[in-house]
Amino acid sequence: MANDLDQPMVYQIRIKGHLGPQWADWFGGLSITLEDDGETLLTGPVVDQAALYGLLRKVRDLGMPLISAVRVKPP
């Protein structure tokens, strides 16, 4: 399957604990979904690997336990 270079990658980052909606800006416009099991999903387009690592660093720096970071098909 050819890689469509125009489509950005979409990542879903799962962290432990619920974040309020006001955090969307901090995470560069990712959508925030609160799960019943007490975890939060941050979902959205990530321009490239450097941007991804930048996001992961933000998660790290705020002391939020990282559960997973998965690349998903764009909706």
Added chain:
Amino acid sequence: MSTPILATKLYAPPPRPKIVLRPRLTERLDEGLLCRLTLVSAPAGFGKTTLVGEWVAGCGRPAAWLSLDREDNDPTRFLAYLVVALRTVAANIGEGVLGALRAPQPPPIESTLTTLLNEIATIADDFVFVLDDYHVIDAKPVGDALAFLLEHLPPRMHLVIATREDPNLPLARLRARGQLAELRAADLRFTPSEAAVFLNRVMGLSLSPEDVAALETRTEGWIAGLQLAAISMQGHEDTTGFIESFTGSHHFVLDYLVEEVLRQQPESVQAFLLRTSILDRLCGPLCDAVLLDPSVSGQETLESIERANLFLVPLDDERRWYRYHHLFADLLRQRLLQGAASSTGDVDDLHRRASKWYEDNDLEVEAFQHAAAAQDVDRAERLIVGEGVPLYFRGTVAPVLKWLESLPKTVLDARPSLWVMYASVLLLVDHTAVEQKLQAAEAALHGTEPDDRTRDLVGRIASMRATLAVIQHDAETIIAQSRRALEYLHPDNLSIRTATTWTLGHAHQLQGDRAAAREAYDEVISTGKSLGDSVYTIAATINLGQLQEGDNRLSLAAESYRRVLQLAGDPPQPIACEACLGLARIAYQWNDLDAAQRHGQQFIQLTRQMGSVDSFASYDVFLARLKLARGDVDGAVAILAKAEEFVRQHNFLFRMPDVAAAQVLTFLHKGDLAKAAHLAETHELPVSRARVHLAQGDTSAALATLAPWRRQAEAKGWEDERLVVMVLQAVALQAHGEEDEAAQLLGDALALAEPGGFVRIFVDEGTPMARLLSEAAARGIMPGYSAKLLAAFEAEEQKGEDGSYLPPAPPAQPLTEPLSQRELEVLRLIAQGLSNREIGKRLFLAVDTIKGHNRRIFAKLMVRRRTEAVAKARSLGILPHRN
């Protein structure tokens, strides 16, 4: 690095009065002292800094502390702070290293570290070195430096690294070797009993064991969480209710708690916390400047926040500087941005106020950083340029470059001076990227009003192109661009004008136009006298010395080189290495080989810390000639082979002719005429070619090669080359049979060489020159100088050296009437210095008879005096040179 050292980075957090004692952890840290590295690796808020600080205060060893920040990704800065931190445990360590780091071309990292490690090894006591917040380091050179440090860690040094993520160091290897002690999140969490002590005893709450357990579970022993929870509860009346809501929600712990804690603070404190969160470090006056609220005292507020345990960390003992706990600061910042979402102008304002305060207090780097954060481009540019020397010339390259890289093209196009700045900074970092920026600058300047400023910018662009051409050794471009630059640069822009004038001189020197070069260098030096000597004064003085060497004015050149060593400080800056090399060459020429070797050693010392420079090739050529003079031909061959490889590898091709000429000499000494001939031909070296011809016995060809070359040298004013040619011509003439002409020419050469005190230029020609000199002495040509040179020859012979590689010269013109046996005897005794009476006694002859013999000897030798007789006899080979 000339930016000031921040003492706060070296400040170890002092032990606090009310803390939870954690002997299980301090014991682990004590045990860790047996290893090389103790790693404390856990996310933010696990009390790493507090724990390590407490432990270090009580561990019984001297400790150095370094709190890292993003700027320490610059390896030069990192190393500088490493040294400064080490000085808190060993007073004068790393003096030379700091000096080398301040040079315009800092040395390669490994060599600096090796020097430093050797010095650390001399520290008598066991000590601890703490690197806090290591996770901010992501630059490979710094990571590599630390890995190197760990690999060669002196036994008395123990390293502690506190970080939020495992560093990119060979941890597995260390673990396998038992060289690594670790404390991780699981270790650092409060145990239920520790949590109980913290909440009830330290924070003064009175919670039931069930409450403590619930909190401990909810926070999972996370210290920051527990601390915030405790602060919240201190202000709550209904602690049970609080605990229920808190433990009942999934809400991200920190977010929830910070919200709680902030809500409890008075408005003014909330505003204080949020607004000052933009600051990396805080002091009372700075906070006042940022808040602009006369009803709030920054200093008082800071002290009360510290007392409330609200995550404020002191950075010194005087309660002057603080910082927020990183976690807390990040959250506050996030809140600030959120609240200001509608008007980000507010946050920019805060940064601008901070920038102004820093500027007023002469803290230029921070002033710049806040101006950049405030998105105030003009202010940031102004702060970078400063009053005199821009920040990026004073060690602050990375932050400036990062800022320039972040600016959108439209912003740069609107300000051509920023494009020019961008090019200047890149010139320090990656000169292949410079031309593109220069073109962008020119495009941006296109169509603007020509005025003083834009003309100056055009001049600066040309001056940078000249510098780029220096790297390419492209003399013509250098000259064209330098002239253009000097035409456009503002007359007051002395620093760049000086730099440009120097490059112009350098280009002239490359082309062999010595007069023009000297003019340029003289101007640089005189500007230096009025402006204050810069690195260009040193460079120009070195070049002047080289030109003086070229004029055969060796004493003057030596003076220039000594002046350079004076200017270059103590210990001398590496740039002075060429001066040492010059002194080495001059000492060699004066036949003081030991001094030459010493100066050569000094060159090696200074360049030890440098990367590969073309000067190394010069040194190798010098060393090869020194070895030749000492008879070590194979050694010389080896050195020159190495030099050739070095020159080719690094593309210093303009050095090749010198190397080749020296190689020709070595091959001639080894008798390998074919190789010598090939080299001389390939590199088109007239003097070398002539030597080869001489070695082949083809004196006509030698003379034919030398004559035009001498005319060329005289036309161009290359006095040094002229002297070399004249000396060689004299030898060639003698070999050719033209005794009279040879002696005459030698006399001219001696006259030229005497003021400079040249010795080796003659001695290196070996026996034929010795004969020639004796002949000259016999003819009364420059007797004093000749005698001195002949004495040098004698010294060489006593060492068993014979500088000559030439085939034995054809027998000198024989005497029309040879000396008789008796006359030879008498002559030998005359040579030994015996008087006529003593000779008579020795040979059992009357004095009159001796006098008669003398008359006949003098007649046959065509001389009039004893000394002349001896000299002539020696030159004819009738008497040996040595007594």
